[in-house]
Amino acid sequence: MTSHHPRPTSPHLQIYRLPLTGLISITHRITGVLLAAGIFLLMSVFYSLAQGEASYRNFQILAGYWLVKPVFWGIIFALFFHLCHGVRHLLWDLGKSFNPALLNLYATMELLCAAGLALLTWLLF
Amino acid sequence: MAEFTLPKNSVLTQGKTYPAPAGTKQIRRFEIYRWDPETGANPRIDVYELDANQCGNKVLDAIIKIKNDIDSTLAFRRSCREGVCGSCSMNVNGKNTLACTKSINDFPDVIKIYPLPHLQVIKDLVPDMSSFFNQYAEIKPWLSTKTASPERERLQNKTDRDKLDGLYDCILCACCSTSCPSYWWNSDKFFGPAVLLQAYRWLVDSRDEKTEERLSQLDDAFKLYRCHTIMNCTDTCPKGLNPAKAIAEIKKLMVERQKAT
Numbered sequence: 001m002t003s004h005h006p007r008p009t010s011p012h013l014q015i016y017r018l019p020l021t022g023l024i025s026i027t028h029r030i031t032g033v034l035l036a037a038g039i040f041l042l043m044s045v046f047y048s049l050a051q052g053e054a055s056y057r058n059f060q061i062l063a064g065y066w067l068v069k070p071v072f073w074g075i076i077f078a079l080f081f082h083l084c085h086g087v088r089h090l091l092w093d094l095g096k097s098f099n100p101a102l103l104n105l106y107a108t109m110e111l112l113c114a115a116g117l118a119l120l121t122w123l124l125f
Numbered sequence: 126m127a128e129f130t131l132p133k134n135s136v137l138t139q140g141k142t143y144p145a146p147a148g149t150k151q152i153r154r155f156e157i158y159r160w161d162p163e164t165g166a167n168p169r170i171d172v173y174e175l176d177a178n179q180c181g182n183k184v185l186d187a188i189i190k191i192k193n194d195i196d197s198t199l200a201f202r203r204s205c206r207e208g209v210c211g212s213c214s215m216n217v218n219g220k221n222t223l224a225c226t227k228s229i230n231d232f233p234d235v236i237k238i239y240p241l242p243h244l245q246v247i248k249d250l251v252p253d254m255s256s257f258f259n260q261y262a263e264i265k266p267w268l269s270t271k272t273a274s275p276e277r278e279r280l281q282n283k284t285d286r287d288k289l290d291g292l293y294d295c296i297l298c299a300c301c302s303t304s305c306p307s308y309w310w311n312s313d314k315f316f317g318p319a320v321l322l323q324a325y326r327w328l329v330d331s332r333d334e335k336t337e338e339r340l341s342q343l344d345d346a347f348k349l350y351r352c353h354t355i356m357n358c359t360d361t362c363p364k365g366l367n368p369a370k371a372i373a374e375i376k377k378l379m380v381e382r383q384k385a386t
Binding site: 004005006007008009010011012013014015016017018019021022025026089092093094095098100103 | 129131132134135137158160162164165167168216218219220237239240241242243244245246247252253304306309353354355356357359360365367369370373374376377
């Protein structure tokens with residue numbers, strides 16, 4: 001081989017079709033980061049509480065704004081999703097639930113559980 | 126480190142199209158990654174149209190047909206044409222597989238073929254696998270003992286032999302390792318699913334006596350623990366093996382080992 005041309009890297013993210021399990025894995029990571037960011041929001045709740053009644057009323061008005069509501073529900077769903085996949089990781093660490101034929105079923109169950117828990121929260125509060 | 130985009134010299138361009146002869150009834154369209162080391166120009170996608178009735182049933186049949194009849198410059202690896210040698214591993218429509226066992230009829234439309242992901246390309250569908258095989262060599266993939274050699278072979282009972290099923294069948298095609306995002310970002314330090322499955326194959330072998338040495342080698346934040354159970358490996362394995370499970374078993378052995386000390 002006399003070529004001096006640097007070899008290209010073959011395409012990866014650009015062409016790989018992630019299976020459901022792979023999508024869930026990256027979502028677990030993204031929700032983890034978002035939840036960490038969500039802690040600032042939680043702190044702002046505490047802060048407004050500590051500032052007294054008037055301050056908390058202002059916060060309630062802000063929280064009730066239609067554009068802010070999806071953020072809260074997003075965080076709630078992210079929390080439950082992260083929890084469900086976290087449980088999945090615990091099972092994996094025990095060496096269980098690796099059957100290739102059932103991977104998609106488990107992944108769907110995780111998503112349904114997270115949605116169910118979010119729905120339950122909505123019904124209860 | 127994770128690099129989500131391709132370097133400048135790896136960005137794809139549109140290549141040539143080789144249309145099927147006029148009057149072809151059942152056209153199958155193949156879009157294939159090409160890179161020519163002689164010119165060094167950016168990789169391109171060449172389009173080949175085949176007559177489905179003139180071509181065998183597997184993806185490998187199609188690319189052999191292309192090389193024989195349309196474009197002899199197309200380079201790819203192949204040998205056994207029956208899924209035991211692991212040479213013709215490539216990315217077909219977004220998933221790593223063996224071209225020789227993958228049926229064309231599994232895909233209703235265009236078939237897009239790329240080399241295994243995130244490797245250096247030598248030419249067309251031929252990636253550089255030397256780092257992969259060096260890592261394989263690092264785990265010392267052979268029976269290793271401390272006790273004196275017996276008169277005859279080292280025996281193994283049926284139960285212990287059964288533990289090797291699903292492990293010794295690995296053909297080192299690298300489909301799993303190159304499907305793993307962790308391996309994409311850290312292939313210099315992370316062993317990847319194929320090599321770890323092989324490592325486990327020697328860890329569970331009842332005749333092997335270097336378990337402690339093997340575990341001690343793997344006890345590393347990168348070599349073993351870059352596995353985040355993404356599961357692409359098990360999803361993509363063309364032999365239906367379960368590298369993710371093997372890695373989980375190594376992690377369990379690691380916990381037992383720590384308990385013991």
